[in-house]
Amino acid sequence: xxxxxxxxxxxALLIVGAGVAVVPLFVTGxxxxxxxxxxxxxGINALIVxxxxxxxxxxxxxxxxxxxxxxxxxxxxxxxxxxLGLPWLVGLAAAVLLTAAAGxxxxxxxxxxxGHYLAMATLAFGEIMRIAFVEAKGVxxxxxxxxxxxxxxxxxxxxxxxxxxxWLVWGVLVLAIWLAANIVNGRPGRxxxxxxxxxxxxxxxxxxxxxxKVRVFTLSAVFAGVAGALYASVVxxxxxxxxxxxxSVILVAMAVLGGTRSLAGPLLAAVVLxxxxxxxxxxxxxxxxxxxxxxxxxxDVYGLVIIIVILFMPGxxxxxxxxxxxxxGEAK
Amino acid sequence: MGAPELxxxxxxxxxxxxxxxxxxxxxxxxxxxTGVINFAQGEFVMLGGMLSVWAHSTLGLPLPLAAxxxxxxxxxxxxxxxxxxxxxRKDGDPLxxxxxTVGGSLLLSNxxxxxxxxxxxxxxxxxxxPSLRFLGATLERQSLWIFxxxxxxxxxxxxxxxxxxxxxAMRACSINxxxxxxxxxxxxxxxxxxxxxxxxxxGLAGVVTTPLTxxxxxxxxxxxxxxxxxxxLGGLGNPIAAVIGxxxxxxxxxxxxxxxxxxxxxxxSLVVLLLVLFIRPQGLLGRGGREKV
Amino acid sequence: xxxxxxREVTRSFGGLIAVDRVSFDVHDGQIKAIIGPNGAGKSTLxxxxxxxxxxxxxxxxxxxxxxxGERPDRVxxxxxxxxxxxxxxxxxxxxHENVILGTHARSGSSFTPAALRxxxxxxxxxxxxxxxxxxxxxxxxxxxxxxxAADMPHGLRRLLEIARALATSPRxxxxxxxxxxxxxxxxxxxxxxxxxIRDHGATLVxxxxxxxxxxxxxxxxxxxxxxxxIAEGPPRLIQKDPAVIRAYLGxxxxxxx
Ligand SMILES: Nc1ncnc2c1ncn2[C@@H]1O[C@H](COP(=O)(O)OP(=O)(O)OP(=O)(O)O)[C@@H](O)[C@H]1O
Ligand SMILES: [Mg+2]
Numbered sequence: 001x002x003x004x005x006x007x008x009x010x011x012a013l014l015i016v017g018a019g020v021a022v023v024p025l026f027v028t029g030x031x032x033x034x035x036x037x038x039x040x041x042x043g044i045n046a047l048i049v050x051x052x053x054x055x056x057x058x059x060x061x062x063x064x065x066x067x068x069x070x071x072x073x074x075x076x077x078x079x080x081x082x083x084l085g086l087p088w089l090v091g092l093a094a095a096v097l098l099t100a101a102a103g104x105x106x107x108x109x110x111x112x113x114x115g116h117y118l119a120m121a122t123l124a125f126g127e128i129m130r131i132a133f134v135e136a137k138g139v140x141x142x143x144x145x146x147x148x149x150x151x152x153x154x155x156x157x158x159x160x161x162x163x164x165x166x167w168l169v170w171g172v173l174v175l176a177i178w179l180a181a182n183i184v185n186g187r188p189g190r191x192x193x194x195x196x197x198x199x200x201x202x203x204x205x206x207x208x209x210x211x212x213k214v215r216v217f218t219l220s221a222v223f224a225g226v227a228g229a230l231y232a233s234v235v236x237x238x239x240x241x242x243x244x245x246x247x248s249v250i251l252v253a254m255a256v257l258g259g260t261r262s263l264a265g266p267l268l269a270a271v272v273l274x275x276x277x278x279x280x281x282x283x284x285x286x287x288x289x290x291x292x293x294x295x296x297x298x299x300d301v302y303g304l305v306i307i308i309v310i311l312f313m314p315g316x317x318x319x320x321x322x323x324x325x326x327x328x329g330e331a332k
Numbered sequence: 333m334g335a336p337e338l339x340x341x342x343x344x345x346x347x348x349x350x351x352x353x354x355x356x357x358x359x360x361x362x363x364x365x366t367g368v369i370n371f372a373q374g375e376f377v378m379l380g381g382m383l384s385v386w387a388h389s390t391l392g393l394p395l396p397l398a399a400x401x402x403x404x405x406x407x408x409x410x411x412x413x414x415x416x417x418x419x420x421r422k423d424g425d426p427l428x429x430x431x432x433t434v435g436g437s438l439l440l441s442n443x444x445x446x447x448x449x450x451x452x453x454x455x456x457x458x459x460x461x462p463s464l465r466f467l468g469a470t471l472e473r474q475s476l477w478i479f480x481x482x483x484x485x486x487x488x489x490x491x492x493x494x495x496x497x498x499x500x501a502m503r504a505c506s507i508n509x510x511x512x513x514x515x516x517x518x519x520x521x522x523x524x525x526x527x528x529x530x531x532x533x534x535g536l537a538g539v540v541t542t543p544l545t546x547x548x549x550x551x552x553x554x555x556x557x558x559x560x561x562x563x564x565l566g567g568l569g570n571p572i573a574a575v576i577g578x579x580x581x582x583x584x585x586x587x588x589x590x591x592x593x594x595x596x597x598x599x600x601s602l603v604v605l606l607l608v609l610f611i612r613p614q615g616l617l618g619r620g621g622r623e624k625v
Numbered sequence: 626x627x628x629x630x631x632r633e634v635t636r637s638f639g640g641l642i643a644v645d646r647v648s649f650d651v652h653d654g655q656i657k658a659i660i661g662p663n664g665a666g667k668s669t670l671x672x673x674x675x676x677x678x679x680x681x682x683x684x685x686x687x688x689x690x691x692x693x694g695e696r697p698d699r700v701x702x703x704x705x706x707x708x709x710x711x712x713x714x715x716x717x718x719x720x721h722e723n724v725i726l727g728t729h730a731r732s733g734s735s736f737t738p739a740a741l742r743x744x745x746x747x748x749x750x751x752x753x754x755x756x757x758x759x760x761x762x763x764x765x766x767x768x769x770x771x772x773x774a775a776d777m778p779h780g781l782r783r784l785l786e787i788a789r790a791l792a793t794s795p796r797x798x799x800x801x802x803x804x805x806x807x808x809x810x811x812x813x814x815x816x817x818x819x820x821x822i823r824d825h826g827a828t829l830v831x832x833x834x835x836x837x838x839x840x841x842x843x844x845x846x847x848x849x850x851x852x853x854x855i856a857e858g859p860p861r862l863i864q865k866d867p868a869v870i871r872a873y874l875g876x877x878x879x880x881x882x
Contacts, residue, residue: 060427064371064434109610116430117609120369120560124605127557131599179740186739186746187729194726197715203677204713206701206730206793215736245553249438256431299442306435310428311420 024163036162038281043169046270047227051220052255053266058192059216062119065126069099069221071243073228078149088152092229099225103218111213133240145239152233165234253302259316336468341590347475349582350482354537355559356574358530365526368429372436374556376534379406381547384539385453402539410531445549457543478540561605567615628653634683643669645852656829658839661849667832675707676700706795708786716775724757727792760788780807797828804835
């Protein structure tokens with residue numbers, strides 16, 4: 001039976017994947033550029049939230065500084081490709097290495113301690129990086145940021161149209177989802193589920209809890225760094241105001257709304273919450289006034305969503321969906 | 333650098349440090365009753381400033397009354413926040429509560445933007461007049477208010493903790509959650525009171541500092557981070573340590589301006605925060621204490 | 626040289642000295658029992674030996690290496706496995722998965738192979754699954770393989786915890802009251818299981834109140850009373866020891882001795 005379910009799952013994923021892949025073919029018309037750009041943003045946010053979902057939903061930790069990893073990745077790749085003129089893949093590698101190193105340096109000391117020191121350490125890290133982005137003018141261009149960042153390219157393949165950018169972002173996202181799903185369904189995922197069940201039991205099984213949490217955090221930092229590299233090449237411009245504490249909090253809101261012990265829930269939440277301020281991209285009929293109101297109240301809604309979800313639907317979207325399916329299954 | 337300049341920097345450091353101390357006290361009080369870092373603590377500073385500006389400029393109330401409204405209004409908001417957002421989460425899971433305070437911080441600052449507007453606001457100094465000269469250094473009159481009111485807050489808190497039944501219960505509760513019940517006080521009530529106190533202290537910080545620094549809907553997080561760094565530096569959970577942490581942090585900051593550059597002033601507290609977390613998580617004054625694995 | 630050397634181990638809680646300068650040795654291939662009235666400090670001693678708790682003073686050498694100061698999960702990987710008086714199972718997982726988690730001690734969580742689904746990860750998973758099945762058979766739980774731990778009867782949960790401990794491939798296994806909640810028949814079966822574990826090359830230390838079982842399986846007994854070791858020796862001598870009888874006077878167990 002579970003084998004059957006596994007097959008259904010693969011089929012569903014295939015259909016969703018194919019659907020995502022063909023989207024650019026159907027987006028045409030005058031604002032196609034805008035719509036595809038918004039959808040690329042969605043994919044970029046989803047990539048960061050995927051990492052946060054591993055961290056929050058499986059490892060039981062929260063990061064208040066993922067905007068900083070996002071920024072680190074963006075600046076690293078922008079600098080390598082624009083200022084050094086090196087290939088895009090080298091920039092991507094720089095983003096990965098830098099965010100991995102920063103992730104390990106933060107996680108090792110704070111996860112050794114019991115409690116939620118990681119949240120505080122990441123908060124401080126995020127603010128330090130924000131200052132660094134402004135002050136390290138030689139690399140980051142200071143408060144004005146860096147512009148004219150080249151498009152991504154891999155060998156002869158250049159991602160210089162909105163369609164290509166969309167495919168690049170979503171292609172990377174699919175790869176990241178595959179990695180994350182393997183982790184969740186494999187040994188590390190089992191260890192983290194064990195931790196939810198019994199901490200003493202987990203230790204008695206000889207499982208290095210800290211080690212797993214450090215790895216999960218580092219991976220989530222790298223996901224954010226890769227998202228940053230994608231962002232830099234898709235937008236062509238980075239500036240420090242993007243990588244704010246505010247963004248970190250909104251990313252956490254997405255992961256929380258998505259729910260624990262799920263990847264699909266947070267991904268869905270990332271898609272929906274990212275689209276809200278750009279609602280006119282998918283609902284072209286929306287008037288300017290409606291959009292203004294939405295953008296005006298967006299942050300309040302995020303704050304409220306965080307509180308309400310934690311209080312009244314701690315499983316988030318994933319928990320709610322699970323509830324529906326389980327009840328449906330039992331009814332049969 | 334001459335002695336008067338050094339004194340000048342020291343006074344500035346102590347002034348900022350007093351504000352950090354007030355915020356740090358708020359962190360410590362909530363931490364003691366819930367075991368949670370209240371990420372919305374900085375918003376209380378913002379609210380204290382905004383409410384008093386509103387009462388003074390918009391309602392036209394006299395400054396002392398406006399200041400009182402700033403403090404008490406913030407305390408009320410703290411209580412409402414606790415009742416609506418913290419108390420319903422009955423299991424008290426720290427991760428959940430931390431995230432709730434993160435959401436609360438976002439919500440409070442943006443509601444303030446809608447209610448009070450996006451612009452920077454200020455209050456007149458509590459006593460008008462030119463700055464004082466003091467051993468070759470100058471000192472704004474408002475700084476004296478900051479020192480005095482911080483000291484008063486610390487004294488009132490000390491008396492509250494050591495002389496009143498409620499205060500003693502709160503202290504017992506921070507050592508051992510079940511102890512509160514033993515002395516006949518409902519632990520849930522203690523959490524509410526701790527939020528009221530923390531919010532009032534934050535509000536006070538906001539009220540006294542607004543004449544010097546101005547305020548706006550988005551200043552909360554930076555006060556929060558400074559206050560939190562101070563609380564960690566002193567050692568979480570101990571009010572005296574919070575005050576010392578605040579003063580030390582303020583001095584460190586102003587000395588870094590004196591001897592390095594003002595560029596990194598804001599980074600100092602963050603670096604201190606990370607270093608303390610990593611090297612001595614129990615803080616300067618915290619006891620080693622064996623952390624049970 | 627003995628496998629485990631316990632030296633002057635002390636742990637106090639406030640004014641209460643729960644374990645008071647306890648020393649003894651465990652030799653390779655032995656089954657050693659630790660007995661004593663309720664509150665004697667047996668579980669506290671287990672927590673200390675496995676580094677789930679830190680002592681005030683003393684030292685514990687396992688294969689000549691100091692254990693104190695290690696992390697509990699490291700101690701498990703060094704070869705010291707344990708069960709708990711209050712079982713610590715993964716309730717929402719099947720019996721089979723519970724035992725598989727024990728195998729993680731040996732093979733790590735293998736993050737990268739798992740993320741990339743390398744063949745090595747799959748092979749390791751297959752081996753872990755087979756090993757878990759073997760251990761379930763060893764403790765007689767093969768028919769419970771797919772049941773959730775939460776759904777299993779109390780006595781069997783203890784056996785499951787033993788299987789999980791064995792999955793870490795320990796050289797030394799510490800079991801805290803393995804027979805609690807078992808009926809006579811199950812206790813006899815447990816005795817068999819203990820012998821089988823020993824015959825597979827592991828050394829056993831058990832804390833147990835069931836004197837029948839203790840007298841039957843153990844090679845040597847340590848008796849604790851109010852934190853202190855009051856006697857040590859083979860079962861027959863311990864049964865006659867006046868200090869032991871005095872410690873148990875007033876306790877129901879005294880009749881059984
Ligand atoms: N964490 C703790 N804090 C305070 N006292 C403790 C703690 N753990 C154990 N004790 C005390 O230490 C003493 C020894 O307890 P322990 O659990 O080791 O006894 P035991 O021999 O295992 O008893 P039993 O046969 O009932 O399991 C008891 O008096 C107990 O109350
Ligand atoms: Mg016991």
